[in-house]
Amino acid sequence: MFSLSPAMHLFGLNWQLQQTENDTFENGKVNSDTVPTHTVSLPSGENGKLGGFAQENNTIDSGELDIGRRATQEVPPGIFWRSQVFIDQPQFLKFNISLQKDALIGVYGRKGLPPSHTQYDFVELLDGSRLIAKEQRNLLEAERAGRQARSVSLHEAGFIQYLDAGIWHLAFYNDGKNAEQVSFNTIVIESVVECPRNCHGNGECVSGSCHCFAGFLGPDCSRAACPVLCSGNGQYSKGRCLCYSGWKGTECDVPTTQCIDPQCGGRGICIMGSCACNSGYKGENCEEADCLDPACSNHGVCIHGECHCNPGWGGNNCEILKTMCPDQCSGHGTYLQESGTCTCDPNWTGPDCSNEICSVDCGTHGVCMGGTCRCEEGWTGPSCSQRACHPRCAEHGTCKDGKCECSQGWNGEHCTIGRLTVL
Structure with missing residues (x-):
């Protein structure tokens, strides 16, 4: 018999359910004929603003959603998409989720309060590239008029949670580099009969029998089939x-x-x-x-689409030679009339004081500005010799040669997802 708790993992993590028509799952034969299913497409942002009903700091809040109604939202990287569902009585709830194949999504749930990376009643971590379910090609409507529809590869995932009565706060967190289209709905499971070994988390229990997900075989779904x-x-x-x-x-x-x-x-x-x-x-x-002239006329460095010119050169593409009279010393020194030479200010050198001096050599990935190296995109360090990581890596990890190595208790590509266990 099951021991019911406010939130429990009944069949394990990261279910790979394949959805067909009318919300019927190919392996589970569970359908939602008794629950009307509608689709809610949450509005995308305009003029660069995030979509959703309300946005505050790093969240998109869609408010309360009805059970059985599908919601869709484009979630930018590093952002929580929040919503709530009302549970009128304790029951099992199935979450059906559609992800793009490269998505890295954390699904958090908490009763009564919004969840965070460290405070939640349940969490599911979904990696679209590791889901075994077959891909399906769907046409998503373009966000702006005049653009053609594009083909996007989607994966289906799902899991079941036992939820007590009350308001449950849900949060989908995008831990990837790109904005991801996330879609989900919920279905009430009227009854659950125990299956052998809970199908090892690799299938759905229906009337005491395991209906295995794609990629798994056997009466208890314990044998893995070879994925393509x-x-x-x-x-x-x-x-x-x-x-x-x-x-x-x-x-x-x-x-x-x-x-x-x-x-x-x-x-x-x-x-x-x-x-x-x-x-x-x-x-x-x-x-x-990119810069209009990526080489910046061979007289500068392109950084974030803008040319930063070497001393003595100017213009959008560093194509203009700045001619200075010798007695002006490029504005960085004092002209000595007796000797006809320039005495340069600190951090400047050259016959006309036009060359800035940095404490270190900026190499091929940076340019000296104001006595320090200004690095090209993707490079960092005092001499622009180290590959850069995502800025959020510094919160719970260490950047080593462009890869974020997480501190203990954290994971994810940018070390932004906690691994704490709820007891």
Whole structure:
């Protein structure tokens, strides 16, 4: 028999449920005919603002949602998407969640109060790239008029929680680098009959029998089936896919004749499988800001889409030579009439005092400004010789060569998710 508590993990973590029509799960045969299902698409932001009904600090708050109603929201990185559901009597509730394949989402629940990374009654950590469920290709409507619909690969996940009566606060946290489209709904489970070993968390218990999720076999779902790695178009090695000729992408699921993002981020055009970016942008999907002249006329360094010119050069692309009279010493020294030479101010050197001195060599990834090195995007350190991490890494981790190594009790790509266990 089950021991009911305010929040319990009945069938384990990270269920991979495959949803079909009318909210019926292929493996579980559970359908929601008794609960009307509607879709709520929460408004996206305009002019750069976040979507949702209310936004405060690092959260999007959608208010109270009805059980059985699907909600959809684009969640920016490092942001909580919050909502609440009212439970009128203790019951089992199934959460059905749709994620993009590269999403890293933490799902938190807490009775009576909003949850956080360290205060919650239950938590589920979902990694879209590790879900075994089959991918399905859906067309998502473009956010702005005039743009074509784009093909997005989605994964389905789900889990069941036993919730006491009251207001339950839910929070979806995006721990990835990019904004992610997250969609979920909830379904009441009228009764639960115990299954052998709770199906090892790899299936759904229906009337005492295990209905295994994709990738698992056996009466108790204890045997793993071999998943199709790298979409069958590559070889899995050392944590990544090495694609066969003719395929590309993290899962080797995109033909080389197509672009990974067919719209090239709205900043370019796809030509024979490669994005030709508009002026001022670069990257595989034209996602990075670039200088109009990336080389800055060979007289400066491009940092965050802006040219920072070497001494003696100016203009948007460092194309203008700043000619100075010798007796002006470039504005950084004193001209000695007797000798016809310049005596330079501290931190400046050269015949005309036009070269700034830094305490260290800024190397090839930075430029000396104000006596210190100003680094290119993706580089850091006094001499711009170290690869940079996401700024939030410093909260609970240490950056080493561009990778965030988490402190004890924290995990996630940027070390922003706690690993505390609720007793």
